[in-house]
Amino acid sequence: MDFPNWTEWVYATNSSYNTLDSTKLPPSKILLSVTLSAVAILTTFFNCLVITAIAVTRKLHHPANYLICSLAVTDLLVAVLVMPFSIIYIQKERWVMGEVVCTIWLSVDITCCTCSILHLAAIAIDRYRAITDAVEYSRKRTGARAGAMVAIVWFLSILISLPPLLWRHYSNDAEHEDQCIIIHHHMAFTLYSTLGAFYIPLLLILILYYKIYKAAQTLYMRREASRASRHSCMTNGSMIPSSYPTGDGDVDGGPRSPEPISPQERSFSELSTEEHPREKVRISKKDLKSKSRRHESHSESRRSQFYQGPRISGSRERKAASTLGLIIGAFVICWLPFFVKEVIVNTCSSCNTSMEMADFLTWLGYVNSLINPLIYTIFNEDFKKAFQRLVRCSHYY
Template sequence: MMTMNCTNCTIKSKTVTENMLISFTLAVITILTTLLNSAVILAICTNKKLHQPANYLICSLAVTDFLVAILVMPLSIAYIIMDTWTLGFIICELWLSVDMTCCTCSILHLCVIALDRYWAITDAIEYARKRTVKRAGIMILTVWTISVFISLPPLFWRNHYNTNIPTECIIKHDHVIYTIYSTCGAFYIPLTLILILYYRIYHAAKSLYQKRGSSRHLSNRSNDSQNSFAHCKLTQTFCVSDFSTSDPTMEFEKKNASVMTPPYDNDIDMFGDRQQQISSSRERKAARILGLILGAFMLSWLPFFIKELVVGLRLCTVSPEVADILTWLGYVNSLVNPLLYTSFNDEFKLAFKKLIRCKEHS
C-alpha cells in the first residue's frame, strides 16, 4: 500500500550512489518475490498431489503476491528513485488502487488460510467433507470482494478534474472515518483474527499430539490395546490425509504414521516415554512454525499500519523516507509468504525439486 507522505518536509535529493544502492536492493526484492511466487504457482499447477482445496488457497495467495511484485513494486521503485511522479493522473489512480487491493487481499488470504487450518484441526472428520474446491473458491472470491470494497472508496472523492499534471502519487487520508475503516478492515481485524486462530490451532495441535502419544502407550489388556489401536489409527488417518498437505504444524514423518505395537510388556513404558518425547518435539516444532508465521506478518505490516493510523488521525507526521521504508517492509511480506507457507511441507519440497530438474534438463 502506498504511504501518505508529509507535505511539510524538506526534500533532500539522493546522490547517484544512494539511488543505485536503493534501486539494486529493491530490484532484488522484486525479482525474488516474482520468482518465489511463480514457483509456488507452477508447483501447485503441475503437481497433482498438490491439487487440494487448502493448497488452492496458498496458490491464490501466491498469485496475489505475484501481482504485488509485477504491478506495484516496479512503479514504486521508479517513484522513489525519481522523487517525482511522471506517469500522469490515470496511471497514478490505477497504481494506487491496485496497490491497496492486492496488499489488502494478501493480508486477508492469510486470514482464510488460518481459518481453513483451524477448521481442519478442530473438526477434522466433518470438515474433511466440507473442504471442497467450491468452498475454497468461495473463500478466495470473498477475500477479493472485501479487498475491493476497502480500496474503492477513495476513488469517489479524489479530484478527477484536476488538469494539472500530478508530481506526486500518494493516498491522502482526508477522511478520518475512512482511515479507521481501511486500516481496521485491511489489518487490525485480520490481525486479531489470525492471532486468535493460531492460538487455538496451537493448543488443538498440542492436545492432538498428547492424545496420540497416550493412545500409543498400550495397556497389557488386549481389549484396551485394541481400543487404543483403533483410536490412534483414526487420528493418524486424518492427520496424514488432511493436515500434512496444508498445515505445517501437522507435518511429521510418515514412518511414524503407523501404530507400532511393542513386542513385550516390559517395553511398554519405554515405548510410551519415546512417544511422549516425539509429541513434545512436535509441539515445539509447531510453536516455532507458528511463531515464524505470526512474527513475519506482524514485523512486515504492523509498523506500516501504526504509521497509517497515527498519520491519518493527524497525531504526527513522518518523513517520505520513513514512509517508503515502512511501505517496503510491508511489501517484503509478499516475499516471505511463499517461503513460510511451503517450506515445511514435504510435498511442496518434492514439487520444487522436480521443477528445478525440469529446468536443468530443458
C-alpha cells in the same frame, strides 16, 4: 563576434553539463534500487514457483492448496504491477508517469496488498475448520468452496480499497501534484480502511491460530493417553496391542501397520508440523535361539521407545508452535509498522513522517509478498518434493 551572445552560449553550455551531472544517481540510491529490484525479482520467482508446483503436481491439487495458489497469484501481482513503479517513484523522488497511471497503480497497490492480507485470514479460517471440525468439514472442503472463498476475499478487498481511491479522485491538491499518494484527515475514513485491511484480519489470525495450536495440543495429549493405556495393558499381560507408534517393526521381521491418525491430526499436518517417520526396525530370521534373544531385546527397545513418546510429542508441539510463530511473526513485523503509521499520520494533523521512512515502511509491507510463499510451502514435504522436481525438470504426477 558578438561577445554578449558568446557569453550567453558558454553559460548555457555549462548549465547543460551541470544538468547532466545532476541526473547521475548517487551510489546509495543505485544500491537501494538494485536491492529493491532484487526483492521484486525474488518475489516474482518464488510465487511463480508455487503457482507452477501446484499446477503441475497432481498431489497438490487440494482445496487447501487452492487458497495458497491464490495467495501466490496475489503476491505475484504485487511483485509485477506494484514494485517496479514504486522503484521508479523512489528513484525520481516524484511521480513522472502521469495521473492516469498513478490512479491505476494506486488501485492495484491497495487492492492487491489488502487481498494478500485477507488471504492469510482465509487460510487461517480454513485450517481452523479443518482441525476443529475435521469429519464434517472434509466433506464440505471442495474446490468450489475454495473458489468461493477466493471470490469473497477479492470482493472484500475491492470493497475496502474503493473508498480511498474515490476520495483521492475527488481531491485536487496543488501542493502534491507531483506525488502519487492518498491524503485524508478523517478519523472515520481512516478507521474504515485500516480496520478492514489489517487490524480485523490481524485479530482474526491471532485468535484462530491460537485455537489451532490449543486444539493440536489437546490431540497430542489424547494420543499420548491412548498410548499409555495400551502400554499399561501390555505390561500387565492382559493384552498385546495390535499397533504401535509409527516405525515399530513386528517380531518376525514384518513391519506393523502404523498407528491410525485421526482426521484432526491429518488436517493439522497441513501446517507441516509432522515429524519424519523413524526408521523401521527389521529383524532377520535366523535360528530359534537368535530369534528368541532378539525378541527380548526388541521388547525392551519397544518399551524404551514408548517412554520417548511424550518427548517426541513435545518436539512436535514445539515445531507446531515455531511454524505458527513464523506465520504470525512475519505478518505482524511486515505490516504492523505501516498501518500504525497510517493511523497516526491520517489522524494527527501535526504528525508527519519523512519520505524515506514512508518508503521503508511501504516496502516492509511488500516484503511480506516475498515471505508468504516461503513460509506457507517450504515446511511442507509435498511442496518441497514438487520444488525439487521443478528445479530438476523431472516428470510430474
